[in-house]
Amino acid sequence: MRKCVRVLLAGLAMVMSVTAPSLAQTLRWSSAGDVISYDPNAQVDSFTQSVQNMVFDGLVRRNKEMAIEPALATSWEIVSPTRWRFKLRQGVKFHEGQPFNADDVVATIQRQIDPGARNRENLSAVTGVEKVDDYTVDLILRGPYPLLLNDLVAIYMMSKPWMEEHNALKPGNASTGVVTYASNHANGTGAFKLVSYEPDSRSVFAVNKEWWDKPQHNLTGVEFRPIASNATRVAALLSGELDMIAPVPLQDIDRVANTAGLKVVENPSLREIFLGFSFRPELHAAPGKPNPLLNVKVRQALWHAVDLNTIQKRLMRGKSRTSGTLVAPQVTGYDQSIDVALDYDVAKAKSMLAEAGYPDGFKVGLACSNDRYIADEQICLAIASMWAKIGVEADVHVESKTTYFPRMDKGDLDIYMLGWASLPPMDGYSVLQALLATNDGNYGGSNPNGLSNAKIDELARSASTELDEAKRVDMLKAAFKITHDEALYLPLHQQPVAWAMSDKVDMPQFPDEYVRPWFAHMN
Amino acid sequence: MIRILSVRLLQAILVMVAVTAIAFIMFRFVGDPVATMVREGASQAEKDALRVALGLDRPLFVQFLEFVGRALHGDLGTSFRYQEPVVSLLLTRLPATLELVVVATLLSLFIGIPTGVLCALKPNGFLSRLIQSLTLVGISMPTFVTGLLLILIFAVSLRWLPSSGRGELVDLGFWKTGFLTASGLKSLILPSITLALFQLTLIMRLVRSEMIDVLSSDYVRFAFARGLPRRYIYGRLALRNALMPVVTVTGLQIGQLIAFAIVTETVFQWPGMGLLFTNAVGYPDIPVLAAYLLFVGFLFVVINMVVDMLYALIDPRLRTK
Numbered sequence: 005m006r007k008c009v010r011v012l013l014a015g016l017a018m019v020m021s022v023t024a025p026s027l028a029q030t031l032r033w034s035s036a037g038d039v040i041s042y043d044p045n046a047q048v049d050s051f052t053q054s055v056q057n058m059v060f061d062g063l064v065r066r067n068k069e070m071a072i073e074p075a076l077a078t079s080w081e082i083v084s085p086t087r088w089r090f091k092l093r094q095g096v097k098f099h100e101g102q103p104f105n106a107d108d109v110v111a112t113i114q115r116q117i118d119p120g121a122r123n124r125e126n127l128s129a130v131t132g133v134e135k136v137d138d139y140t141v142d143l144i145l146r147g148p149y150p151l152l153l154n155d156l157v158a159i160y161m162m163s164k165p166w167m168e169e170h171n172a173l174k175p176g177n178a179s180t181g182v183v184t185y186a187s188n189h190a191n192g193t194g195a196f197k198l199v200s201y202e203p204d205s206r207s208v209f210a211v212n213k214e215w216w217d218k219p220q221h222n223l224t225g226v227e228f229r230p231i232a233s234n235a236t237r238v239a240a241l242l243s244g245e246l247d248m249i250a251p252v253p254l255q256d257i258d259r260v261a262n263t264a265g266l267k268v269v270e271n272p273s274l275r276e277i278f279l280g281f282s283f284r285p286e287l288h289a290a291p292g293k294p295n296p297l298l299n300v301k302v303r304q305a306l307w308h309a310v311d312l313n314t315i316q317k318r319l320m321r322g323k324s325r326t327s328g329t330l331v332a333p334q335v336t337g338y339d340q341s342i343d344v345a346l347d348y349d350v351a352k353a354k355s356m357l358a359e360a361g362y363p364d365g366f367k368v369g370l371a372c373s374n375d376r377y378i379a380d381e382q383i384c385l386a387i388a389s390m391w392a393k394i395g396v397e398a399d400v401h402v403e404s405k406t407t408y409f410p411r412m413d414k415g416d417l418d419i420y421m422l423g424w425a426s427l428p429p430m431d432g433y434s435v436l437q438a439l440l441a442t443n444d445g446n447y448g449g450s451n452p453n454g455l456s457n458a459k460i461d462e463l464a465r466s467a468s469t470e471l472d473e474a475k476r477v478d479m480l481k482a483a484f485k486i487t488h489d490e491a492l493y494l495p496l497h498q499q500p501v502a503w504a505m506s507d508k509v510d511m512p513q514f515p516d517e518y519v520r521p522w523f524a525h526m527n
Numbered sequence: 528m529i530r531i532l533s534v535r536l537l538q539a540i541l542v543m544v545a546v547t548a549i550a551f552i553m554f555r556f557v558g559d560p561v562a563t564m565v566r567e568g569a570s571q572a573e574k575d576a577l578r579v580a581l582g583l584d585r586p587l588f589v590q591f592l593e594f595v596g597r598a599l600h601g602d603l604g605t606s607f608r609y610q611e612p613v614v615s616l617l618l619t620r621l622p623a624t625l626e627l628v629v630v631a632t633l634l635s636l637f638i639g640i641p642t643g644v645l646c647a648l649k650p651n652g653f654l655s656r657l658i659q660s661l662t663l664v665g666i667s668m669p670t671f672v673t674g675l676l677l678i679l680i681f682a683v684s685l686r687w688l689p690s691s692g693r694g695e696l697v698d699l700g701f702w703k704t705g706f707l708t709a710s711g712l713k714s715l716i717l718p719s720i721t722l723a724l725f726q727l728t729l730i731m732r733l734v735r736s737e738m739i740d741v742l743s744s745d746y747v748r749f750a751f752a753r754g755l756p757r758r759y760i761y762g763r764l765a766l767r768n769a770l771m772p773v774v775t776v777t778g779l780q781i782g783q784l785i786a787f788a789i790v791t792e793t794v795f796q797w798p799g800m801g802l803l804f805t806n807a808v809g810y811p812d813i814p815v816l817a818a819y820l821l822f823v824g825f826l827f828v829v830i831n832m833v834v835d836m837l838y839a840l841i842d843p844r845l846r847t848k
Contacts, residue, residue, distance in 0.1 A: 038806075046610050048566035125566060125573050176610045183611050203609065204798040204806065205692055231691050231796045232805065235675050240690045243682040375809075406811045410559035413574070427567060438568040449570040 029224040029526050031509065033248040033519065034237050038204050038230035042190040044160040045121040045175035050427050053158055054518040055228060058209060059099075060160030060192035063090055063109070064153050068512060068523065070334055070430065072153050076104065076161055076193065085148035085471065092139040096216040098163045099190075099197040106135040111164035111173065113143065121175040126428070127155050148469040150476055154429035166191045195219065195522040196226055204230060221524045241266065241504055247526070248505035250519055254321060254378055260504040272325045273501035274332045274515045275425040277377055279370075279387075279494040280439075282418045283454040289369040289399050289418055297368070297418070301360040303491035306419075307346040308353035309394045310387055316497060319379045319386060323500040329484055330424065330435050332498050334515050337432025337480030342488040345495065353394045365395025369418035376405040377423045378499050384421060415452040422450070423499065427516055432480040436464040440483060440492070460486055531839060539828045546824035547598070550817050551591045557811045559583070560607050581607065594817065603821070604814035608807065613818040617800060622702050623693060624792070624799030628784045630719040632777065635727035640773070643734025644766060647742065650735075662728040670787075674721040674794035681717060689714050691796035718795040722788060726780050730773060737769035775834060782830045786823045 039055045040047045063077035077090040096104040113133040117124060129152060132144035145152065167173045170185035190198040193216065196209035209226040211219070229246070231237040234253040240246045242263060252260055252268060261268040281297045282288075296302045312326045328345040331338050357365060370391075372384035381402045388398040398419070403411075412420050426434040441447035441464040442456040463483040470476040487493060501517050511524040561578050578584050582593075597604060603613040646655035665673075682690035694710030696703045705711025741747060742765055750760045785800075792801035800819060807815035 040608055041610060043610075048564070050567075122564075123566065125569065183605075187610060202696075202798065204796070204802055229692060229796070232802070233671075233691075233794050233796065236678060236691050236794055236796060239675075239678045239683050243686055243690055245682070245689055245691075404809075406557060406563065406809060409562035413559070413562055425567065434568045438570075443571055445572055446570040449568060449574065 031223050031521050032227045032246045034229045034231045034246050035250050041187045043176045043186040048123045058196045059190045059194045059198050061194050062159050063156050086145040088143045090141050096193050098193055102163045102165050105138050106141050108164045109141045110135050112162045115175050148471055150471050151429050158428040163191050221522050226521050247509050250503040252502050252504035267507050268504045269513050270500050270502045271513050272498040273517055275423045275499045277423045277496045280420050280422050287418045289367045296366045299360045300490055301356045305353040305356035307494050308349045310390055311348045312345050319382050324497040326497050327495050331432050335426050339481045350393055367397045370398040371401040371417040372421040373405040373408040374402045413452050436483050535832050542828050550820040554813050560811050603818040606812050606815050608810045608812040613814050620800045620803050624788055630715050631723035634723040635730050639727045639730030640734050643731040646735040647738030665724045666728040670790040671794050677717045688717055718791050718797050722791045741765045741769050782827050
């Protein structure tokens with residue numbers, strides 16, 4: 005037996021030899037979730053899209069300032085309100101060597117607007133595509149549509165011969181059981197080539213030496229490893245197995261920042277967190293009584309009663325940005341003049357409630373997720389205790405996002421927490437269309453609780469077709485002004501995005517939380 | 528014998544039907560995958576169309592019958608998240624979990640049996656008391672705490688071992704193994720210890736009490752009286768008899784290990800079936816959840832049946848009933 009033990013120990017010692025140093029300039033990074041699929045049409049997950057962006061290019065892309073610039077298209081013109089003409093870049097090659105031309109764009113767009121594409125709606129304005137010549141393509145639109153370029157940022161060009169070769173011209177789809185070669189292989193024109201993909205383990209990327217653009221990085225490769233457990237992800241960074249983690253859990257920021265050789269980079273993200281109200285005749289928490297939230301004074305009183313400063317300092321550890329509107333400053337349609345929260349004033353809130361006919365307050369449901377937004381559960385509990393001071397008894401209900409959002413969608417909640425990043429278009433119209441417009445057909449998909457304002461509906465519809473950018477922005481601003489004045493939503497703050505990385509890594513951070521290693525430098 | 532077999536088979540089928548039904552009812556409360564599957568800003572029409580496409584608009588009863596019908600043909604549906612057939616998903620994740628379970632089992636046997644014997648031979652010695660109290664800690668500490676503690680010591684502080692993942696794998700065509708590379712072996716150590724800890728404690732305590740029982744039996748005392756060598760008495764006579772229940776328990780525990788590798792796999796980002804399951808819960812990927820529960824249920828039913836049959840073979844009294 006003793007011999008056995010000795011052999012075992014010797015074996016262990018052999019295996020435990022010190023971890024080999026990593027290859028120079030390979031960026032090893034981790035996030036909580038994995039890429040769902042490398043098929044650009046098989047999902048709508050924004051994280052997946054961000055990683056795919058390393059391999060694929062769109063016709064247009066976002067630059068370091070988040071502005072839209074040419075990528076695989078060099079220029080474009082609006083031939084008629086329903087026909088946009090794109091000139092394509094010449095001399096571009098896919099990773100496997102196929103030259104890029106108009107046929108690829110036609111095949112890609114057709115795959116994108118195929119009824120079987122999961123993310124078909126990401127290009128909902130486009131009904132068809134026509135090849136003009138080898139390097140010119142026309143997109144046919146349903147009607148005038150101002151956000152086509154914003155949409156095209158997230159439409160990745162695939163190779164037609166490659167798709168034909170692997171029988172992947174049609175997109176993969178869970179509902180019909182279509183699985184394609186494109187799910188776990190990728191052939192794009194982007195800065196990095198996908199070398200291997202093991203779901204839930206790693207994706208390995210090599211530098212595309214024949215990239216059409218001048219590289220702004222000095223990497224030799226990228227390795228992405230998803231690690232779901234927060235503690236393990238942080239441990240992997242501390243142990244030197246990773247160069248970067250995105251995001252770093254809020255509670256670990258101080259510890260990581262105080263570790264030699266590591267740094268934390270933080271910025272406000274695009275995601276705004278706010279509370280939505282029920283505009284139904286009665287509340288779930290108080291059946292049989294008229295809904296007090298229908299009264300603008302009540303909504304404003306609730307806003308006055310929330311101590312946003314304390315939430316910012318205590319719960320968000322000073323990392324969030326308190327706001328008064330539903331979009332971040334980088335988003336088109338943002339209006340600084342209304343980005344002012346109602347001041348924290350308990351006495352005023354009380355008197356407003358009394359004016360509205362609720363001197364003793366009322367009972368209302370308050371619902372939050374506990375695994376979707378930063379400190380979501382704690383914020384809900386804090387708000388409930390703040391409202392208790394003005395006599396509003398909030399019946400707090402906290403649950404996992406998997407059950408929370410379906411309930412919200414069904415309109416089962418009175419007051420509910422919601423976050424919005426207006427991605428991928430990065431345009432205020434996204435808020436108008438999904439949150440502010442009356443739930444009807446293509447509008448109000450995330451406005452399940454009967455909010456309906458005729459003026460906003462009109463603005464949403466005219467903004468959806470207005471091609472004059474200045475006029476369109478004015479429409480967005482007008483709608484946000486009404487939202488603010490009527491307290492249709494109660495804005496809380498802009499969430500922070502926090503990454504932790506080795507000091508050897510130098511990489512810009514973006515408010516859309518995309519990791520863009522093609523801007524990374526390592527020394 | 529045949530009667531027993533057919534009765535057991537019938538029972539097994541009933542259990543499987545019950546597991547499937549319970550799983551399906553549970554998913555009513557897991558939530559609606561549509562909310563996580565559509566893009567931010569999706570319209571109501573878009574959401575409704577997706578719900579219809581996934582077949583979620585139909586009554587639960589119909590969905591259940593369809594699922595059972597397809598399952599009987601070996602088709603467990605397509606994952607909402609990965610858009611791949613669930614059966615092939617589970618099969619690609621099986622090697623990771625099995626390798627972890629095998630190593631954990633070997634660890635618990637190779638460490639549990641000797642220490643158990645040691646504790647039985649010198650029940651009041653310092654070493655056996657120390658081991659006893661250490662295992663008490665092992666058995667009462669939650670798996671994720673053990674895992675994180677090991678990561679903290681061996682990955683973060685000492686930097687000897689990787690904190691997560693399976694390392695480099697060798698693809699044998701039908702099986703991706705980590706056994707053939709240094710980084711693969713290194714990656715196995717921490718998660719397998721974490722997973723083995725509970726079973727190790729169980730086996731150690733079982734061996735100890737069985738051994739103490741056997742040592743006080745007449746034939747062992749008689750063997751001492753005959754002056755047989757101690758090694759022979761302990762190793763051949765006592766341990767052999769003490770190991771009988773250990774075999775049974777180990778067999779049953781393998782099912783437990785596969786089912787409860789979930790926590791260990793999540794802590795160590797071990798890409799096995801357990802991690803697949805936790806990710807599916809968060810999505811929620813109903814076909815994967817259903818298939819996994821079905822698989823685990825099936826595993827337990829089969830193991831229990833085999834154990835029962837073995838008992839019947841060994842003990843003739845059970846056959847005559």
